[in-house]
Amino acid sequence: MERTELDEARLQGQAEIWRYMFSFADSMALKSAVELRIADIIYSYGGAATLSQIASCINDGLTSPDITTLARIMRLLVRRKIFTIHHPSDGRDSLYNLTHSSRWLLHDSEQSLAPMVLMENHPWQMAPWHYFSQCVKEGGDAFKKAHGCEIWDLASRNPDFNKLFNDGLACTSKVVTSAILSGYKQGFNSIGSLVDVGGGTGGLISEIIKVYPHIKCVNFDLPHVVSTAPAYNGVSHIGGDMFLAIPNTDAIIMKWILHDWDDEDCIKILKNCKKAIPKENGKVIIIEIILKEDGSGVFDEIGFILDLAMIAHTNGKERTEVEWKKILEGGGFFHYKIINIPSLLSIIEAYPDDK
Known part of the structure; x- marks a missing residue:
């Protein structure tokens, strides 16, 4: 490599380190936009609003917004293509517009990622990321190192964190459910009863029963979780522990559950799943990320980022197909098939016996 090319490569390398060093600025700017409801404000103006209009809606009557700070945050978010800006030729104030990205930040939208932005970027969730090097040196749970307890324990005793998390x-x-219902249409037809293990407040199972009212549906999670779940027609909420026993059913669905646990715990959960379903025609529907080492799909890179989130928040991990096969067989499921859906996640349909 010639001297000029080497110098350019080193300069580019330096620029990349600066960018990664401050990459948290993107998520903090995004979080502030959600907290200030900027996307909602622009939407209320028909999809285009001036900086002054945005600021006027932020004003709560008690404080006066700093419009210069707002402009600087918006400048970065425009550069990141979260919003766009239009400069009218007649000299009027510039207009900020929504994009396909910022529409996912609308609080009242049927499908919104705004609560997830707030949850993942809350200091409670960010603190464990600072313990990665310590986890490498001595092992252990990053969340526990940061907070003195596991994430599930904090949720059970802190109502504010429990609400943020839920x-x-x-x-x-909601986002994933629409993809499941569109990509797994035939999968629910033959099911008489279905238990959503780790179903949280029942969002997934309540949508399934709307489309498949013939299914007897159970939302199963820890008692402190289901205690805050709303009532849904045709859905029973049952509190319990998936490590001890799972209610008997024709089929089990688990969305983003097994990635929270290590291989040994996943095998325990899967063995309890196997006990709960019939040997003939029983199945477990697992909805998770399947990592692809060299994947170039629209969501593939996010999978590796979420794998680090598992280090930060749980004792789990995202898995490749080979790794999924290992724990499935360990839990007594020797046959499975993968169903791709329009989502970050895929469906793994697993059976207790060869089919």
């Missing part, structure tokens, strides 16, 4: 998961459930 709201975040509920919004992602």
Whole structure:
């Protein structure tokens, strides 16, 4: 490599380190936009609003918004293509517009990621990321190192964190549920009863029963979780522990559950699943990320980022197909098939016996 090319490569390398060093600025700017409801404000103006209009809606009557700070945050978010900006030729104030990205930040939208943005970027959730090097050196749970307890324990005794956590998961459930219902249409037809293991406040199972009212549906999670779940027609909420026993049923569905646990715990859960379903025609529907080492799909890179989130928040991990096969067989499921859906997640349909 010639000297000029080497110098350019080193300069590019330096620029990339600066960018990664401050990459948290993107998520903090995004979080502030959600907290200030900027996307909602722009939407209320028909999809285009001036900076002054945005600021006027932020004003709560007690404080006066700093419009210069707002402009600087919006400048970065425009550069990141979260919003766009239009400069009218007649000299009027510039207009900020929504994009396909910022429409996912609308609080009242049927499908919104706003609660997840707030949850993942809350100081409670961010603190464990600072313990990665310590986890490498000595092992252990990053969340426990940061807070002195596991994430589930904090949720059970802190109502504010429990709500933040459940709201975040509920919004992602809505997003994923539409993909499941569109991509797994034939999968529910032959099921008489279905238990959503780790179903949270029942978002997924309540949508399934709307489309498949013939199914007897149970939402199963820890008692402190189901105690806050709303009532849904045709859905029974049952509190319990999936490590001890799971209610008997024709089929089990688990969305984003097994990635929270290590292989040994996943095998325990799957063995309890096997006990709960019939040997003939029983199945477990697992909805998870399947990592692809060299994947170039629209969501493939996010999978590896979420794998690090598992280090931060749980003792689990995202898995490749080979790794999924290992724990499925360990739990007594020797046959499975993968069904791709329009989502970050895929469906793994697993059976207790060869079919």
